[in-house]
Amino acid sequence: MATYQIRVARSGSDGATDSFTVELDHRMTVLDALFLIQREQDPTLSFRCSCRVGMCGTCAMRINWQPRLACQTRVLTLKADTIVVEPLAHLPVMKDLVVAMDPFFEQWKRVKPALHPDPKRDPKKLAVVPPTSEFGKQAQGKRDCITCGACYAACGIVGSNEEYLGPAAINKAMLRLMDPRDNAVDERLEELNDENGVWRCHTQFNCVAACPKGINLTDSIMKMKRSLLFPKKFHDKRNFVDNP
Amino acid sequence: MTSAISLTIRKYSWKYAGNLAFWIQRLTGLGLVFYLILHVHTIHDLRDPAKFDAALATFSKPFFKLGEIFLLATVILHAMNGIRLTMVDMGVGLTKQRQVFWYFTIGLGAALLIAGALPMFIYGILRHQP
Amino acid sequence: MSARVINWYLQRVTGAALLFLLVLHFWVEHFTAEVRTPHGLTFAVIQQRFFHNPWFVAVDISFLIIALYHGLNGVRNIICDFSIVTKPMRNVVTVALILFGLGVAYWGIMAFVGNEHLNPLNPKGATVAAAR
Numbered sequence: 001m002a003t004y005q006i007r008v009a010r011s012g013s014d015g016a017t018d019s020f021t022v023e024l025d026h027r028m029t030v031l032d033a034l035f036l037i038q039r040e041q042d043p044t045l046s047f048r049c050s051c052r053v054g055m056c057g058t059c060a061m062r063i064n065w066q067p068r069l070a071c072q073t074r075v076l077t078l079k080a081d082t083i084v085v086e087p088l089a090h091l092p093v094m095k096d097l098v099v100a101m102d103p104f105f106e107q108w109k110r111v112k113p114a115l116h117p118d119p120k121r122d123p124k125k126l127a128v129v130p131p132t133s134e135f136g137k138q139a140q141g142k143r144d145c146i147t148c149g150a151c152y153a154a155c156g157i158v159g160s161n162e163e164y165l166g167p168a169a170i171n172k173a174m175l176r177l178m179d180p181r182d183n184a185v186d187e188r189l190e191e192l193n194d195e196n197g198v199w200r201c202h203t204q205f206n207c208v209a210a211c212p213k214g215i216n217l218t219d220s221i222m223k224m225k226r227s228l229l230f231p232k233k234f235h236d237k238r239n240f241v242d243n244p
Numbered sequence: 245m246t247s248a249i250s251l252t253i254r255k256y257s258w259k260y261a262g263n264l265a266f267w268i269q270r271l272t273g274l275g276l277v278f279y280l281i282l283h284v285h286t287i288h289d290l291r292d293p294a295k296f297d298a299a300l301a302t303f304s305k306p307f308f309k310l311g312e313i314f315l316l317a318t319v320i321l322h323a324m325n326g327i328r329l330t331m332v333d334m335g336v337g338l339t340k341q342r343q344v345f346w347y348f349t350i351g352l353g354a355a356l357l358i359a360g361a362l363p364m365f366i367y368g369i370l371r372h373q374p
Numbered sequence: 375m376s377a378r379v380i381n382w383y384l385q386r387v388t389g390a391a392l393l394f395l396l397v398l399h400f401w402v403e404h405f406t407a408e409v410r411t412p413h414g415l416t417f418a419v420i421q422q423r424f425f426h427n428p429w430f431v432a433v434d435i436s437f438l439i440i441a442l443y444h445g446l447n448g449v450r451n452i453i454c455d456f457s458i459v460t461k462p463m464r465n466v467v468t469v470a471l472i473l474f475g476l477g478v479a480y481w482g483i484m485a486f487v488g489n490e491h492l493n494p495l496n497p498k499g500a501t502v503a504a505a506r
Contacts, residue, residue: 156263161457195454195461199378202269202455203332205262205341218262219338226333228379270452277445284438284482291489293417304414319396326389333386364404 001025006033009086011095024075030063031070047097057148061097062086067150069212088153104149107166110191111173116184127180135178135240142171144213151207151217163196167207167217174220180237189231198224261345265325272322309368313361324353388444395437424492431486438482442475
């Protein structure tokens with residue numbers, strides 16, 4: 001057990017933070033600390049969480065100036081006695097640590113994240129994606145995105161240009177463009193090739209540092225930039241699912 | 245205003261190489277565009293040899309030689325970082341980007357700067373003859 | 375391919391070209407034998423160089439145009455990173471930067487083209503250099 005000072009950003013008055021002193025076991029996470037504060041010290045503290053195992057992406061918040069999942073951040077790993085907990089940047093704060101995810105999902109919707117199946121394709125026929133193919137390799141880690149918004153909050157470009165697609169949306173668009181079952185190629189390419197699409201990425205790598213699932217988002221964005229030199233290859237999905 | 249600036253500074257992860265490299269590239273790039281315009285203005289004086297030689301005499305003073313070393317540092321930072329960015333664009337070394345930044349851009353860049361700046365310092369400033 | 379892809383690609387290509395040209399420029403203006411004199415770089419050195427090898431003018435002018443493209447494209451990128459500059463305003467910015475670039479290029483090219491002191495066919499210009 002160790003004593004930690006938790007400074008939580010509150011939405012009441014402008015820019016105010018409340019300090020709480022809590023006793024935490026070294027195995028406990030920031031989310032556990034927030035629950036402890038809510039139960040024992042200040043029941044008005046607001047935050048969001050649901051799965052507590054890092055698979056829902058609900059509890060993303062800025063912990064010690066870095067967007068992280070509160071349920072996956074053990075207090076010990078922060079190597080600090082004072083832990084600063086703030087809501088995600090670039091998203092409107094609703095209360096305390098709760099933010100509205102609307103700006104993030106507005107950009108997410110722009111790239112048509114859902115599957116748009118090819119009407120000519122027999123839906124009963126399963127798509128075969130060998131793990132050694134291009135799509136197989138890309139999908140390995142990059143489909144793990146849980147839309148927590150950490151990359152969007154970490155991105156410096158979003159701070160000055162809220163019309164930028166954001167790393168998560170581009171990553172999703174790349175996976176859909178390579179998907180052999182999907183047909184909405186031109187619409188997605190148009191959004192990606194927009195002035196506020198992939199061209200706004202200046203490889204700050206902030207999204208890669210922030211992603212709690214360890215997705216190399218910059219790699220996805222750079223792949224899309226290079227692919228836009230030869231956009232026709234997305235019309236033949238065999239380019240991505242054939243074994244090399 | 246100060247709170248807005250401090251929020252901006254705290255909002256991004258400065259300890260990560262990519263963010264730092266981005267700001268280096270941006271500020272040096274703007275500086276070099278400004279220098280390019282000044283440089284073109286000086287070169288335009290080639291139409292008037294006397295004026296051009298007078299300008300060159302001014303620029304060989306130690307203060308301007310120091311500025312030239314600063315210019316070399318700016319160019320090297322922008323160029324080495326530009327090579328790193330092209331590597332990122334080609335998908336080379338994406339998982340080792342911090343090492344590439346610190347060892348290649350900063351490390352090799354500092355070595356090149358010393359190699360280039362030493363003769364400029366010795367011949368331009370130390371042994372300067374008015 | 376759209377103009378945005380080409381711009382992105384050309385920014386890299388011109389960057390690589392500038393790297394080569396800058397090293398050449400740095401070498402020629404600071405380290406060659408003709409400038410390692412007590413006077414350093416003077417008008418006469420440039421004049422002799424141009425009379426000796428007129429390709430210097432071509433290299434200098436292409437260097438200027440490549441650098442202007444690379445630099446002003448970078449400035450445009452910075453401006454586009456701010457959403458307060460809306461898309462119609464960006465077109466105005468693009469046109470303004472192109473006009474500005476053309477102006478600077480004109481100002482730089484005029485240092486060589488139509489310059490009587492640097493014309494290899496003009497003996498009067500050579501006498502100016504000889505008098506120094």
